[in-house]
Amino acid sequence: MEEKSNKEKNIFLFPANFETFDFESLIKENDSEDYEGILWSNSEKNSYKRNVKIKKGDIVYAYYTNLPDNINRILLEFEVIDAYEKGVNEECFYYENDKEKEEMIKNPNKRKPGVRLKLKDGKGVLSYKVDKLEEDKVKFSEKNLRKKYGFNNFQGKQYINKKHEDLIHDLEKETKRYTLKDLTDYMNRISQCALQNSQKFKHENHTTFVKENGLNYYEQHHLIQQFKGRENKELKNIIDNKANLINLCPNCHRRIHNGKIEDRKNMVIELYDKIKQKNEDFDSRLSQILKIKNDDKTIINWILEQYKAKKQDKDI
Numbered sequence: 001m002e003e004k005s006n007k008e009k010n011i012f013l014f015p016a017n018f019e020t021f022d023f024e025s026l027i028k029e030n031d032s033e034d035y036e037g038i039l040w041s042n043s044e045k046n047s048y049k050r051n052v053k054i055k056k057g058d059i060v061y062a063y064y065t066n067l068p069d070n071i072n073r074i075l076l077e078f079e080v081i082d083a084y085e086k087g088v089n090e091e092c093f094y095y096e097n098d099k100e101k102e103e104m105i106k107n108p109n110k111r112k113p114g115v116r117l118k119l120k121d122g123k124g125v126l127s128y129k130v131d132k133l134e135e136d137k138v139k140f141s142e143k144n145l146r147k148k149y150g151f152n153n154f155q156g157k158q159y160i161n162k163k164h165e166d167l168i169h170d171l172e173k174e175t176k177r178y179t180l181k182d183l184t185d186y187m188n189r190i191s192q193c194a195l196q197n198s199q200k201f202k203h204e205n206h207t208t209f210v211k212e213n214g215l216n217y218y219e220q221h222h223l224i225q226q227f228k229g230r231e232n233k234e235l236k237n238i239i240d241n242k243a244n245l246i247n248l249c250p251n252c253h254r255r256i257h258n259g260k261i262e263d264r265k266n267m268v269i270e271l272y273d274k275i276k277q278k279n280e281d282f283d284s285r286l287s288q289i290l291k292i293k294n295d296d297k298t299i300i301n302w303i304l305e306q307y308k309a310k311k312q313d314k315d316i
Helices: 023-030 098-106 142-147 162-174 180-190 227-231 233-240 250-258 261-278 282-290 296-305
Strands: 011-017 038-041 059-065 073-083 112-119 158-160 219-222 245-248
Touching: 023 180, 073 142, 158 162, 219 250, 227 233, 233 282, 245 250, 245 261, 250 261, 261 282, 261 296, 282 296
Parallel strands: 011 059
Antiparallel strands: 011 158, 038 112, 059 073, 073 112, 219 245
16 A cells, blocks of 8 residues: 655644754664654643644654754654554553653553654655755755745644645655764764864864763853843843854863953954854844944954953954
């Protein structure tokens, strides 16, 4: 019997956090004959229509945030292999640890609805390779999901309905079967320290370690520091925006806060230049909120003050 296409199945979008997702375990389990699928909670107040139940054979696309390149996007494609249904299938319940699982086995009334997902075709990684890490070029980035496909809700699980036919068509057509190892290798390459190739700091130690989820560890740094958002609420959107977030190795992250004044100056100026190159309106937005002169000298001094490393005019 010919398998139904994605268009004939219910399609869902599940939000996921890249930082907490255990890719290492998923790779191992996916290659195992005993693999039972990844267990996902289905007990929260879901955003999709209540009368649309997640069932076996449906398709789930995982939408990831906190990615190393700061481009939120759909990344993995799963197939539903089991789903909780009250009074029909209550064995697919969600638990966070073995103790909770044992309690729910003993007391079925405490069971939380769950869903088990398996990577489509054993791989299920969407096309993610682009020439440059620009949001416009990433097919299923949040920006393109909004702009091209009219998809605006990214809170909670979403039912992708007929009004998103173009999105369903492209997800099915343009999905490429990369392996999870391809994905983790790629993400590790782009999660390097932002100062790793800088003129002044490229010879420093930028080594890190592999986290529990199988990915390289890095730390996110807010160039305009978060305390400025508490002082001026208008700045909060700029501070929390991904344009202000930079990946640093632990060594550089400690150094930019606690290193020698000259090092702090040089690091901040380099990172500021990187942000400006990718975000043309960064300076103008800041100057409007701060009501200061829109020029490099004024703005970089304002940022350097946060690091107690103000650069004098003659040094710029």
